[in-house]
Amino acid sequence: MLEIKNLHANVEGEEQEILKGVNLTIKPGEVHALMGPNGSGKSTLAKVIAGHHDYEITDGEILFEGEDLNELDPDERAHLGIFLAFQYPVEVPGVTNNTLLRESYNTIATSRGREELDPIEFDDYLTQKLELVDMKRDFLERSVNTGFSGGEKKRNEIFQMAVLEPRLALLDETDSGLDIDALQVVADGIKKMRNKENAFLLVTHYQRMLNYIVPDIVHVMIGGKIVKTGDKELAMQLEEKGYDWLESLATVNGEKDA
Amino acid sequence: MSETKTLEALIGEEYKYGFTTDVEYDDFPKGLNEDIIRQLSEKKGEPEWMLEFRLNAYRIWKEMEEPDWFNAEYQSPDFDNIQYYSSPKSKPKVDSLDEVDPKIRETYERLGIPLDEQKRLAGVAVDAVFDSVSIFTTFKEKLAEAGVIFCSISEAIQNHPELVKKYMGSVVPPGDNFYSALNSAVFSDGSFCYVPKDTICPMELSTYFRINNMESGQFERTLIIAEDNSHVSYLEGCTAPMYDSNQLHAAVVELVALEDAEIKYSTIQNWYSGDEEGKGGIFNFVTKRGICKGDNSKISWTQLETGSAVTLKYPSVILKGDNSVGEFYSVAITNKRQQADTGTKMIHLGKNTKSTIISKGISAGESDNSYRGLVKIGKRADNARNYSQCDSMLLGQTCGAHTFPYIESANGSGKVEHEATTSRVGEEQIFYMMQRGLSEDDAISMIVNGFCKEVLKELPLEFASEANALLSIKLEGSVG
Numbered sequence: 001m002l003e004i005k006n007l008h009a010n011v012e013g014e015e016q017e018i019l020k021g022v023n024l025t026i027k028p029g030e031v032h033a034l035m036g037p038n039g040s041g042k043s044t045l046a047k048v049i050a051g052h053h054d055y056e057i058t059d060g061e062i063l064f065e066g067e068d069l070n071e072l073d074p075d076e077r078a079h080l081g082i083f084l085a086f087q088y089p090v091e092v093p094g095v096t097n098n099t100l101l102r103e104s105y106n107t108i109a110t111s112r113g114r115e116e117l118d119p120i121e122f123d124d125y126l127t128q129k130l131e132l133v134d135m136k137r138d139f140l141e142r143s144v145n146t147g148f149s150g151g152e153k154k155r156n157e158i159f160q161m162a163v164l165e166p167r168l169a170l171l172d173e174t175d176s177g178l179d180i181d182a183l184q185v186v187a188d189g190i191k192k193m194r195n196k197e198n199a200f201l202l203v204t205h206y207q208r209m210l211n212y213i214v215p216d217i218v219h220v221m222i223g224g225k226i227v228k229t230g231d232k233e234l235a236m237q238l239e240e241k242g243y244d245w246l247e248s249l250a251t252v253n254g255e256k257d258a
Numbered sequence: 259m260s261e262t263k264t265l266e267a268l269i270g271e272e273y274k275y276g277f278t279t280d281v282e283y284d285d286f287p288k289g290l291n292e293d294i295i296r297q298l299s300e301k302k303g304e305p306e307w308m309l310e311f312r313l314n315a316y317r318i319w320k321e322m323e324e325p326d327w328f329n330a331e332y333q334s335p336d337f338d339n340i341q342y343y344s345s346p347k348s349k350p351k352v353d354s355l356d357e358v359d360p361k362i363r364e365t366y367e368r369l370g371i372p373l374d375e376q377k378r379l380a381g382v383a384v385d386a387v388f389d390s391v392s393i394f395t396t397f398k399e400k401l402a403e404a405g406v407i408f409c410s411i412s413e414a415i416q417n418h419p420e421l422v423k424k425y426m427g428s429v430v431p432p433g434d435n436f437y438s439a440l441n442s443a444v445f446s447d448g449s450f451c452y453v454p455k456d457t458i459c460p461m462e463l464s465t466y467f468r469i470n471n472m473e474s475g476q477f478e479r480t481l482i483i484a485e486d487n488s489h490v491s492y493l494e495g496c497t498a499p500m501y502d503s504n505q506l507h508a509a510v511v512e513l514v515a516l517e518d519a520e521i522k523y524s525t526i527q528n529w530y531s532g533d534e535e536g537k538g539g540i541f542n543f544v545t546k547r548g549i550c551k552g553d554n555s556k557i558s559w560t561q562l563e564t565g566s567a568v569t570l571k572y573p574s575v576i577l578k579g580d581n582s583v584g585e586f587y588s589v590a591i592t593n594k595r596q597q598a599d600t601g602t603k604m605i606h607l608g609k610n611t612k613s614t615i616i617s618k619g620i621s622a623g624e625s626d627n628s629y630r631g632l633v634k635i636g637k638r639a640d641n642a643r644n645y646s647q648c649d650s651m652l653l654g655q656t657c658g659a660h661t662f663p664y665i666e667s668a669n670g671s672g673k674v675e676h677e678a679t680t681s682r683v684g685e686e687q688i689f690y691m692m693q694r695g696l697s698e699d700d701a702i703s704m705i706v707n708g709f710c711k712e713v714l715k716e717l718p719l720e721f722a723s724e725a726n727a728l729l730s731i732k733l734e735g736s737v738g
Contacts, residue, residue, distance in 0.1 A: 050693055053685070074692040083693070090690040094708025103704065104694040111695070143708065160694065 001199055002026040002049070002168055006060035009048050013056075018044045020224035021060070026168065029196045033210055033235060034203045036221035037243045042203045043087055045221070046170040050084040051077050064168070078104075079111035081167030085157035085174050087203075092144040097156065100144050101126065101163050108164060129162045133189045150177040158189045165193075170201045175209035187212030207239040220246055289338045292316065295443055298343050302446075307423060308415055315432035315442030322436045329628040329660055330597040332568050335506045335541060340475045342444040385410060385449045385465045397461065404460050406490075407452040411479050414450035421452055425483055429512035429549050429576070437508040438545040441477045445510065448478035451490065453519075459490040462718055466495045467507075475506040482512070484519035486552060491522040491718055504532075504567060509544040517552030517579065522560070524717055529565035536595030539567025546573035550582030553608070558585040560716040563600060572630065574603035577611035577639075584613040587713040592625030592657070601631035601662075606642035606672065615646040618710045621657035628660040635672040642672040650680040651709050653702070 002025065009019040018041045026032055036042045048055050049062060051074035062069040064080055072080075092100065105125075106116040117125060126140060133155055145153050154174055161169055171190075175183055190200065190213055202209065210218075210232065218234040219226045220243070227249035228234065287294065295316055299309040324334055385396075385408065401408045407418060414422050432442035449465040467478065484490050507529065513521050523546075532539030542565075548557035559573040575584030586602035604613035613633065621627040633644045650659035661678050683705055691701035707714070 052689055073698075074689060075695055075697050078693055078695040086690065086693075090684070090686050092687060092691070092705060092708055094711040095704050100691070100694065100704070103696060103700065107697075107700075108695040164694070 001028050001065060002201075003063040004045075004049075004060070005063075007045075007048070007057065007062060008059035009044065009055050009057050011056070012054055017058070018055070018224055019048065022221075022224070022226055024219065024226060026199050026201060028167075028199055029194075030217060031194065031200045031202065031213060031215045033215040033218045034201055034221060034226075035205070035207070035218060035235065035238060038205065040221045041224040042221045043172050046084060046172045046201070046203050049077075049170060050074060050082060075107075078164075079108055083161050083164055083166030083169045085154075085161055085169065085171040087172040087174075087176070089145045089148075089153040089157055091146045091148075093146045095144050096141050097144055097159075098126070098140040101140075101160065104160075104164060126163065129159060132162050132192055133159045134185050135159060151179065151182045154178055155182060155186065158186050162189060162193060166198065168199050168201070169193075170203065172203045173205065174202070175204055175206065183209065183212060207235045210235050222246055222249065286341055286343045288341050290316070290340075290342055290444065294342060298444065298446070301343070302412055302415075304415060305419060307419075311427065311432070312443050315439050316444075318433040319436065319439035319443055322433075322439055325436050328570050328599040328630070329626065329662075330568050330570065330599050332541065332597070333504070335475075335504065337440075340506060342475060342477070343446050385463075386468070401460070401463075405454045405457055406459050407450065408463055409450055411445070411448040411450045411481060414481070418450070418452065421483065422450070422481065425512065425514055426479070426481055427512075429514060429547050430510050430545050435545060437543045438510050441479065441508050441510045441545070444475075445477045445479040448480045448509070449482075450480070451482045451492065453482075453484045453488040453490045455485040455487060457485070457488045459488070462491050462493060464493040464495065467509075475508065477507075478509045480509065480511040481514075482521060482523070483514045484516060484521050484555075486516045487518040488516075489520045491524070493524045493526070493718060495526045495528070504539060504541050506541045507544065507566075508541075509546075511544070511546040511573075513548030513557055515548065515550050515552065515555035515557050515582075518554045519552060520556040520558075521548060522558045522718075523548070523573070525559075525561040525563070526717075527561065527563045527565055527569075530567075531565045531594065531596050532567040534594055536567065539596075540565065542566035542569040542571060544571050546571065547576065547603075548574070548584075549576040550579050550584060550608075550611075552582075553579040554581045555579050556583040556585075558583075558587070558716070559602065560585075560587040560713065561589070561600075562713075562717065563588070563590040563598060566598070567596060569596075569598040569600055571600045572602055574605065575613065576605045576607065577613065577642075578607045579611075580608040581610045581612075582608055583611070585716075586613075586615045586617070586631075587716040588617045589620070589710045589713045590618070590627055590629075591620045592622070592627045594623040594625060596623075596625040598626070599628040599630055601629045603632040603634070604644060605632075605634045605636070606639040606644070607636045609638065609640045610642070611639055612643045613645075615644070615648070616712050617646075617648045618713055619648070619650045619659055620653065620706060620709070621650070621659050622653035624656045626658045626660070628662060630662040630664075632664040632666070633674055634665075635667040635669050635674070637668045639669050640671050642669065644672075644674045646674070646676045648676075648678045649709065650678075651706070652680070652682045 004022055004024040007019050007022040008017060010017045022045060034042050044055065051072065057070055064082065069077055102122050109116055130137065135155060145156060148156065154177065157174060174186060178186060202215065214232055218230050218232060220228040222243065227246055292313060295312050299312060398408060427442065430438050432439050451463055453459050482492060513523060515521050529540035529542055550557055557575045561573065563569055573586060577584050584604050588600065590598045590600050592598050601617060602615055615631055617629045619627040619629055629648045631646060635642045646663065648661050652659055659680055663676055665674050683702065687705055688698060688701045691704065692698060
């Protein structure tokens with residue numbers, strides 16, 4: 001589904017490389033965890049996949065179902081079924097969740113040649129999805145993320161994901177800033193959404209979330225590269241030993257980065 | 259990113275109303291002196307008192323200096339080179355639609371303002387002003403049944419002189435400012451509305467102003483009177499062709515609300531705003547003021563200002579009656595090289611008077627957008643209340659937004675609240691919404707609509723969708 005080959009990227013207009021040759025393959029039905037210390041480039045990878053214009057790809061490629069994403073704008077990638085749950089969800093005053101989601105849903109539906117839902121059908125559809133993340137109806141009429149608590153914002157991301165039903169969901173530190181109850185809700189939501197057709201990439205600093213959602217594959221990113229890949233045991237090891245023991249793997253040509 | 263492409267695609271169709279209608283004009287010399295005013299007044303067959311009003315205003319104007327205190331820079335109009343009266347040669351005011359010059363009729367069709375009552379939105383009566391002259395007023399008979407007078411100001415001067423005499427200049431005296439003095443001397447036409455006691459006007463009233471002639475100025479005069487316990491909602495729309503030169507539009511609008519009366523006045527201003535280099539466009543220098551004369555009366559201004567090269571405009575309310583209410587809801591959008599200095603004045607004179615100001619300024623391109631507002635509380639205005647909220651939004655890095663609030667209070671029991679914010683439409687906001695599948699233009703349009711929501715909901719329902727469409731067109735491709 002997703003194939004990343006030797007991906008190099010930096011902040012547009014700056015010399016400093018952030019991604020230094022990332023290789024990653026994700027197949028339908030899989031849940032991947034991408035772990036690593038702060039500043040290792042894991043959030044950058046998620047944003048680059050989604051097409052954030054702050055970053056520039058200098059080498060390598062990202063293929064989504066064989067299509068080169070580098071040529072596509074963020075909205076076109078969203079139409080293909082790529083969803084990014086933001087680490088810091090953005091506030092949009094005066095635009096209700098309901099308005100944004102209906103526009104999003106219908107735009108994506110149209111781009112995939114499906115029928116749009118009229119407001120009444122859409123309302124029924126949203127009602128089912130609200131249950132999935134245990135949220136109240138008044139949530140729909142509030143402005144997108146405006147005045148939301150940190151936990152509400154993260155839950156809203158999961159709710160949007162549930163509504164838009166992406167093929168590939170990138171969750172950027174969705175677990176940070178969540179209390180245990182909220183984490184449980186988020187994890188349950190993801191578990192219910194999981195099926196053979198879609199895939200998840202959980203970007204996280206901590207192993208905590210992985211107690212609730214067991215990943216198929218765990219990657220460790222240090223200094224802009226994936227330095228180790230394993231199964232859930234690897235996450236347990238990181239919990240115990242931290243990242244220090246892997247740092248040497250990030251050394252390139254005798255010069256240490258990050 | 260695709261913004262360059264979008265921008266280019268849109269420049270051609272951006273201003274849809276820029277066409278010119280080829281009609282023959284009654285020639286009128288350029289420049290201004292007492293003879294010109296006498297000719298103008300004679301041409302319109304005006305009574306002596308009207309001519310006196312004009313001449314008096316002209317004498318005041320001659321002594322006044324052109325103002326320059328606002329936050330805008332432009333080449334000041336050459337007052338000797340303006341044609342102060344411009345009227346299509348065909349019979350100006352007609353009683354039947356069949357007599358309207360087909361070319362002018364077609365102009366309004368193209369503007370989406372058909373004058374044929376069958377084709378109109380059922381609930382809206384229109385007075386169509388073409389250059390200086392009111393061409394046709396729809397639904398006059400239906401309104402007359404309810405006792406409402408809705409006609410051109412020229413007709414009102416002939417048919418209802420007692421009302422015009424009593425109220426014209428009572429809210430905006432000729433000497434109020436440079437442009438009101440000029441308007442009082444040379445106004446050519448405009449709309450007049452009188453709603454009698456205990457009457458709710460049965461439909462929305464609207465005037466559609468069209469400037470066509472390249473060298474004429476447009477000076478209309480609008481007067482609306484709402485008697486005790488009456489209610490009226492009024493909307494004006496404006497467009498003009500695209501010319502390289504600037505045209506002056508200096509209107510005066512006066513509103514009078516008597517006891518328990520309510521006037522709601524809405525404007526969708528979309529004059530031609532000039533090109534990318536700031537060449538051409540309308541100078542929109544208008545004086546709009548209402549007086550809440552009776553107790554418990556209410557005047558509400560709602561404006562959506564999207565056009566003009568330069569806008570200087572401060573629709574105001576004098577809150578004279580006790581418990582009277584003034585409201586000002588404004589969205590001002592500037593793009594390219596446009597300059598807008600706009601806001602309101604709320605003058606509290608009566609007890610327990612209340613005013614609300616909600617202003618949303620959106621600047622894009624290399625434009626400059628200023629809010630300027632005065633809240634004044636007089637000595638006997640016990641318990642006056644004002645709430646002001648002025649929000650500015652910037653799109654891109656090359657535009658400017660400014661807020662100039664003035665507060666003067668002569669009564670200690672008043673309460674004035676002022677809030678102001680400035681935000682930039684963030685790349686992150688746009689990325690967030692694009693990640694949810696929206697195109698860049700749709701994302702910006704949704705963000706801006708959200709920002710203006712409190713004001714847009716004040717517009718009459720019939721015009722809400724027009725307003726939304728206008729906002730989107732205005733800002734498409736404006737973030738680089």
